Amino acid sequence: xxxxxxxxxxxxxxxxxxxxxxxxxxxxxxxxxxxxxxxxxxxxxxxxxxxxxxxxxxxxxxxxxxxxxxxxxxxxxxxxxxxxxxxxxxxxxxxxxxxxxxxxxxxxxxxxxxxxxxxxxxxxxxxxxxxxxxxxxxxxxxxxxxxxxxxxxxxxxxxxxxxxxxxxxxxxxxxxxxxxxxxxxxxxxxxxxxxxxxxxxxxxxxxxxxxxxxxxxxxxxxxxxxxxxxxxxxxxxxxxxxxxxxxxxxxxxxxxxxxxxxxxxxxxxxxxxxxxxxxxxxxxxxxxxxxxxxxxxxxxxxxxxxxxxxxxxxxxxxxxxxxxxxxxxxxxxxxxxxxxxxxxxxxxxxxxxxxxxxxxxxxxxxxxxxxxxxxxxxxxxxxxxxxxxxxxxxxxxxxxxxxxxxxxxxxxxxxxxxxxxxxxxxxxxxxxxxxxxxxxxxxxxxxxxxxxxxxxxxxxxx
Amino acid sequence: xxxxxxxxxxxxxxxxxxxxxxxxxxxxxxxxxxxxxxxxxxxxxxxxxxxxxxxxxxxxxxxxxxxxxxxxxxxxxxxxxxxxxxxxxxxxxxxxxxxxxxxxxxxxxxxxxxxxxxxxxxxxxxxxxxxxxxxxxxxxxxxxxxxxxxxxxxxxxxxxxxxxxxxxxxxxxxxxxxxxxxxxxxxxxxxxxxxxxxxxxxxxxxxxxxxxxxxx
Numbered sequence: 001x002x003x004x005x006x007x008x009x010x011x012x013x014x015x016x017x018x019x020x021x022x023x024x025x026x027x028x029x030x031x032x033x034x035x036x037x038x039x040x041x042x043x044x045x046x047x048x049x050x051x052x053x054x055x056x057x058x059x060x061x062x063x064x065x066x067x068x069x070x071x072x073x074x075x076x077x078x079x080x081x082x083x084x085x086x087x088x089x090x091x092x093x094x095x096x097x098x099x100x101x102x103x104x105x106x107x108x109x110x111x112x113x114x115x116x117x118x119x120x121x122x123x124x125x126x127x128x129x130x131x132x133x134x135x136x137x138x139x140x141x142x143x144x145x146x147x148x149x150x151x152x153x154x155x156x157x158x159x160x161x162x163x164x165x166x167x168x169x170x171x172x173x174x175x176x177x178x179x180x181x182x183x184x185x186x187x188x189x190x191x192x193x194x195x196x197x198x199x200x201x202x203x204x205x206x207x208x209x210x211x212x213x214x215x216x217x218x219x220x221x222x223x224x225x226x227x228x229x230x231x232x233x234x235x236x237x238x239x240x241x242x243x244x245x246x247x248x249x250x251x252x253x254x255x256x257x258x259x260x261x262x263x264x265x266x267x268x269x270x271x272x273x274x275x276x277x278x279x280x281x282x283x284x285x286x287x288x289x290x291x292x293x294x295x296x297x298x299x300x301x302x303x304x305x306x307x308x309x310x311x312x313x314x315x316x317x318x319x320x321x322x323x324x325x326x327x328x329x330x331x332x333x334x335x336x337x338x339x340x341x342x343x344x345x346x347x348x349x350x351x352x353x354x355x356x357x358x359x360x361x362x363x364x365x366x367x368x369x370x371x372x373x374x375x376x377x378x379x380x381x382x383x384x385x386x387x388x389x390x391x392x393x394x395x396x397x398x399x400x401x402x403x404x405x406x407x408x409x410x411x412x413x414x415x416x417x418x419x420x421x422x423x424x425x426x427x428x429x430x431x432x433x434x435x436x437x438x439x440x441x442x443x444x445x446x447x448x449x450x451x452x453x454x455x456x457x458x459x460x461x462x
Numbered sequence: 463x464x465x466x467x468x469x470x471x472x473x474x475x476x477x478x479x480x481x482x483x484x485x486x487x488x489x490x491x492x493x494x495x496x497x498x499x500x501x502x503x504x505x506x507x508x509x510x511x512x513x514x515x516x517x518x519x520x521x522x523x524x525x526x527x528x529x530x531x532x533x534x535x536x537x538x539x540x541x542x543x544x545x546x547x548x549x550x551x552x553x554x555x556x557x558x559x560x561x562x563x564x565x566x567x568x569x570x571x572x573x574x575x576x577x578x579x580x581x582x583x584x585x586x587x588x589x590x591x592x593x594x595x596x597x598x599x600x601x602x603x604x605x606x607x608x609x610x611x612x613x614x615x616x617x618x619x620x621x622x623x624x625x626x627x628x629x630x631x632x633x634x635x636x637x638x639x640x641x642x643x644x645x646x647x648x649x650x651x652x653x654x655x656x657x658x659x660x661x662x663x664x665x666x667x668x669x670x671x672x673x674x675x676x677x678x
Contacts, residue, residue, distance in 0.1 A: 023528075026524075026525060026571075027479070027525040027528050027529050027532075028525075028526070031523070031525040031526075058641065079565075132613040132615075134646055160615050160616070162615050162616070162618075169616050170563065170616065170619050170620070171562075171563030171564070171614060171616040171617055172562070176616065208563055208564065208614045208616045208617065209563065234565045234566060234567065234589075235567060235568050240565060242565060262569060264524075265520075266517075266520055266523050266524060267523065267568055268524060268525055268568075269523075269573075270523040270525070271492075271520065273524070274523075276653075298600050302524070302568065302569075302572060303518075303520070303663065305569070305645060305665070311520075372645070373645055373646060374645065374646055374647070374648045375648055375650060376615075376650065396602065405602050418663075422648075446483045
């Protein structure tokens with residue numbers, strides 16, 4: 001009987017696997033394989049933008065079979081050595097079977113239990129707020145204290161620091177190493193101050209390279225190994241040594257890993273249907289090759305680097321459903337919005353996209369990415385609260401009901417996806433003396449929340 | 463614009479990403495006496511524009527764009543070889559790359575492919591590029607413009623390093639325009655780095671490059 005590959009075996013395959021140039025991988029192997037599989041499984045043209053939440057479970061299972069085949073035919077490409085890390089069917093099956101279906105993140109009464117979910121699963125999809133939006137050192141502590149204080153927010157992820165003690169954080173330099181550890185201290189202090197010292201965290205969001213993470217995860221006084229270490233890939237179906245350094249570190253310290261690698265509609269796998277296959281394949285391969293505890297299944301659209309448009313919502317729903325129905329993996333629909341804080345549109349984008357991930361069977365969603373993550377300090381605790389409320393409330397809904405809800409939400413924002421209103425920064429959307437949202441932003445929140453309730457999302461009105 | 467049927471074999475090979483076929487078709491056109499500048503202006507340019515438009519409509523995708531650009535590079539080499547005295551028309555010469563500390567390549571590759579599709583000669587330096595290497599390559603190929611990409615906020619200072627190197631050099635200051643792009647890039651980043659312009663997406667980047675080239 002085969003075993004799942006251990007990490008040393010994977011590292012060896014980065015040097016001994018089949019040689020393939022990056023150009024060949026990007027322009028021939030990925031698109032050619034996906035194209036053939038789409039044809040073989042008769043899935044081309046399946047995308048239905050008029051119904052952004054798929055309700056055909058037979059279709060979800062067909063996509064799973066296609067993604068499984070793609071994982072075995074492709075493997076991951078190591079960009080440093082230009083070699084392919086292939087896996088056997090036995091290795092893949094064993095690794096997926098061995099992956100955990102539950103994970104406690106954090107410690108004590110404030111810890112969060114992540115669970116594998118199926119479509120419409122009543123166990124709520126959990127949230128980690130926010131995505132890695134750049135945040136000024138000046139506002140970071142107050143902003144993250146307020147996010148951690150939001151009771152609906154399950155895990156604290158957090159914005160990326162652009163300076164540390166006033167010095168610019170340059171990636172790959174010792175300043176990044178310094179920042180990694182100091183950021184961990186700030187992160188812990190925000191949770192402690194909010195009265196949730198055991199609240200779980202997503203680790204090292206500010207660390208671009210391995211340096212920031214090696215200095216903080218599992219280090220004495222740094223992040224706990226009860227927190228989730230973030231391991232981001234360079235792009236779908238690719239891995240590199242920088243990422244593998246992080247993976248080895250998580251294994252060495254006995255920690256838990258959240259791996260992310262969004263498939264791109266319009267990128268190497270082509271149309272939305274190709275991106276679904278790539279997304280499923282990528283999830284299966286990361287559990288076989290890197291062996292994370294959670295992650296996988298994200299789909300973005302390269303045209304907007306978001307996933308709030310119809311095609312991306314549809315693709316995200318399919319990817320989550322396929323993995324949720326056919327495996328017990330704890331997947332991660334990371335939903336990227338484009339509008340900014342203080343706008344109605346941001347809340348509608350959050351409502352539609354997060355409801356899709358929750359009802360489709362995602363385990364954990366990280367967000368929001370207010371203003372597309374483009375502007376410093378353009379994130380507030382209020383949209384983190386709203387995202388978490390939607391995530392929890394939409395989890396047990398019927399797929400058909402969420403489809404109707406999303407169809408009603410889309411007209412609120414889809415005309416401005418390409419040219420969104422980027423809204424207000426934290427320091428203007430919040431009163432920094434009272435640490436409350438300004439009345440206008442609070443009123444918008446209540447208005448959109450009430451409308452979501454009217455449209456059938458079982459949110460607590462208070 | 464309808465393309466003359468005599469170019470149909472060349473156009474089909476560009477669309478199909480068949481470099482050998484494209485080169486053979488170009489050689490055939492040259493042997494039959496077609497002017498190389500006509501091949502570029504009447505076949506290659508409109509064909510690439512059409513592919514770029516199809517990408518915007520999601521009828522073709524990034525791999526097809528990259529392969530079409532490769533065919534055109536191969537064909538242009540043939541045209542230059544045969545007619546070394548003739549400068550094959552180009553909208554401009556761009557050196558592009560993802561700045562130091564960042565390994566994300568997809569956004570930069572899209573912009574490179576769309577620029578090539580719009581007639582620019584693009585020198586793609588890849589990812590994690592040292593600031594000095596941008597300048598070195600731009601000088602080597604006599605570039606008009608340097609394009610800097612980053613998806614990570616912590617790599618944005620390296621954008622500024624490249625820009626500072628150019629602006630501090632008497633030789634390069636008036637020679638290279640500087641454009642930036644990527645997930646966290648905005649007007650705010652333009653102010654922070656001193657770039658000449660920015661692109662929010664690939665189409666926007668082409669417009670910005672065109673505007674900068676026209677501004678002289």
